[in-house]
Amino acid sequence: MRAPLLVSALLAPLVLGGPLRAQAEQDEDAYETEESELAAKAQNPVADLISVPFQNNTIFGIGPFNRTANLLNIQPVIPVHLSSSVNLINRAILPVVTAPDVTRPEGTTWGLGDLVYTAFFSPAKPGALI
DSSP: OHHHHHHHHHHHHHSHHHOOOOOHHHHHHHHHHHHHHHHHHHHHTTTSSSBBBEEEEEEEETTTTTEEEEEEEOOEEEEESSSSEEEEEEEEEEEEEEEEEETTSEEEEEOOOOOEEEEEESSOOOSSSO
């Protein structure tokens, strides 16, 4: 019962391959173009792109009990359009710290570190020089 279905599923791309294959190639080209544009924007620090990267630092071997500490930095970057020619790029770094009690083999404390905020003015349409 399943053999005809399997054969038709395998032969359909060969019989209908022309239009379907061309459409699939167009979709793949559009995806690659979109992907390369996004990669270029991700590398540009003043691009019109909201991002929220996380940076994690783990420190091993703390104190006489070889404890572990952790520092997670949450770093959102949010551009705001002030006018048609100027953007304000907002960037914050919020550390989340987990620190062990170095005098005992157990017990940890966690909390938020100091928030660091920076703002940059940038042209809305950057040229060769930003």
